[in-house]
Amino acid sequence: xxxxxxxxxxxxxxxxxxxxxxxxxxxxxxxxxxxxxxxxxxxxxxxxxxxxxxxxxxxxxxxxxxxxxxxxxxxxxxxxxxxxxxxxxxxxxxxxxxxxxxxxxxxxxxxxxxxxxxxxxxxxxxxxxxxxxxxxxxxxxxxxxxxxxxxxxxxxxxxxxxxxxxxxxxxxxxxxxxxxxxxxxxxxxxxxxxxxxxxxxxxxxxxxxxxxxxxxxxxxxxxxxxxxxxxxxxxxxxxxxxxxxxxxxxxxxx
Numbered sequence: 001x002x003x004x005x006x007x008x009x010x011x012x013x014x015x016x017x018x019x020x021x022x023x024x025x026x027x028x029x030x031x032x033x034x035x036x037x038x039x040x041x042x043x044x045x046x047x048x049x050x051x052x053x054x055x056x057x058x059x060x061x062x063x064x065x066x067x068x069x070x071x072x073x074x075x076x077x078x079x080x081x082x083x084x085x086x087x088x089x090x091x092x093x094x095x096x097x098x099x100x101x102x103x104x105x106x107x108x109x110x111x112x113x114x115x116x117x118x119x120x121x122x123x124x125x126x127x128x129x130x131x132x133x134x135x136x137x138x139x140x141x142x143x144x145x146x147x148x149x150x151x152x153x154x155x156x157x158x159x160x161x162x163x164x165x166x167x168x169x170x171x172x173x174x175x176x177x178x179x180x181x182x183x184x185x186x187x188x189x190x191x192x193x194x195x196x197x198x199x200x201x202x203x204x205x206x207x208x209x210x211x212x213x214x215x216x217x218x219x220x221x222x223x224x225x226x227x228x229x230x231x232x233x234x235x236x237x238x239x240x241x242x243x244x245x246x247x248x249x250x251x252x253x254x
Contacts, residue, residue: 002065003028003231004217007055010038010150011250012184013070016093017230018254019210020068026222029230030062031247036235039146041115041182045077048117052078056085058236066091066217068209070183073115076123089216094127095181096205101133103201108176111200113140115182124181138175142166142185149184152246154253155191163188163195172197180204187253 006017010033017031037043037051052074059067066089067082069075075092083090095118100110110133118124119139128137148159178200180186186204193202232239232247239247 001026001028001218001220001222002063003030004066004068004213005030005032005059005062005064006068006070007032007034007052007074008069008071008183009034009040009074010146010184011247012146012149012182012186013068014247014250015183015186015254016068016070016206016209018251019206020213021227021230021251023210023214024219026227027217027219028228030059030064030233031230032059032233033239033247034235035150038150039115039143040071040073040077041117041143041146043073043117045117045121048074048077049081052082053085054236056082058233062231064088066213068213069093070209072118072181072183072205076118076121089213091209091213091216093183093205093209095124095179096203096208097124097127097133097137097179098131099205099208100177100179100201100203101131101136103203104136104176106136108136109174110137110177110179111140111170111175112137112179112181113142113185114179115146116141116143118181138170140166140170140178142182145188146182146184149187154187159188160191160195163191167195172200175200177201177203187250 068091072093079092232244
């Protein structure tokens, strides 16, 4: 069975990888973190596309059967570009605006949190327009959560202060759902649950993305025991033991 590569600028994609492992425990996986360039959310789209070409070249020896972009920003900036360069499926992510719009009452606002670039690019605006949800959706940048996550700070006082400051301008009594539009943000769900009113649903796109991957790849159960250990790559090189241990710890949080 050929491996599937899961890509993110950093550790956020491990939250998606955990879902892949739950659904397809015997699938060989390669996790590629481009930590030399993290975060992607404040980079120019053309730079992200250049980084992704390097990623494709680094992954060439592994003969992957699919690449999952477990990064909303990379999907927005480069997914279509990458599909024109490859002969295997490129599975991307987008903020789970549609599930939120369909689930919440029409008088409730949808707060879409994402990185700066994801919020700026036309892809998100087109998605919101196609759902006729322009009057219901409010955008919320939580760019700094990526930096906190990469440092392993998921619930410290600085994180709590940052979230409080970013949420302060919004009338949360009118909000029905918070869309977590960056895979890094899922690490902060426990803290967000403590801060937000209990009436606000938190919605992310991980499960839907993994279901799409399942439709596109060849997979079969290989025995009853545990599946193969994932391979970890950091910006083109094998992860160090310290990095691999950190990645495994993040997987356990997912």
